[in-house]
Amino acid sequence: MGNQESALSVLSREELNELMNLTPFNQRELEKLLSRYASFDTSERGTNGILYQDVLSIPEFSGNKFAPHVIMNSVDDDNRIYPKQFLMICALFSTRTSPSVKKDSMFQLFDEYNTGVFTHDEMFRIYKILFDRALSDDHILDLTFKALRHPDLARQGQITKEEFIKMIPDNEIMARLSIDFELSR
Structure with a gap:
């Protein structure tokens, strides 16, 4: 649970508000997604990122043909996804995105x-x-x-x-x- 709490603290209040405007998620849903992120990124403040292959192993992504391409397009130079990127990927795949x-x-x-x-x-x-x-x-x-x-x-x-x-x-x-x-x- 410790790393899940720290993942929530990775984003400032302003960043959370910005993501609520950029994504179809409310604060509670963003926190749930960040908790999922934290289960893969076990760094103290949740800032190590998640490797591309680990993101692909998330069950919801594993069955989608476009997920590998969307996720690969979002990785940084170090082949990792960070909290904001993870949330934006989830937003794109959300059923509430137009x-x-x-x-x-x-x-x-x-x-x-x-x-x-x-x-x-x-x-x-x-x-x-x-x-x-x-x-x-x-x-x-x-x-x-x-x-x-x-x-x-x-x-x-x-x-x-x-x-x-x-x-x-x-x-x-x-x-x-x-x-x-x-x-x-």
Whole structure:
């Protein structure tokens, strides 16, 4: 229990208030998530961070295909996640986070070259994550080319952020990028 209490003290009152504005969580829920964080970070004040592979071992994250990518995108140079990052990851996966926020985050995550458009590489990567075990690479390649040739695209071969956001149905992004964290207890 000692390290759980210290994890709560890692964030100042101002930081907790800021996180209540940035996340869909109330103070009690943030404290519960910080307690989960503290169960992995046993440092005196909860500041050692959690290694990437330890975050992935959290049951809620382990079954989600996008979790490894979201978490990897959040690690620091030392391959660790710290309290604020952990809470922001949980916020992105929250069932209370809007589809538009999730879609925007996914676009930012997969826009590897920071070009503001998806081309072949990005689309193939997304489809590979989604369908890796269900479809062969040839089928995934076919899906990639179909998406990049969609008649509604402003420019064939490129998908803008706005086009990506329109392309993904809200129910799909919610189903694939939502985790129900047990916070009611």
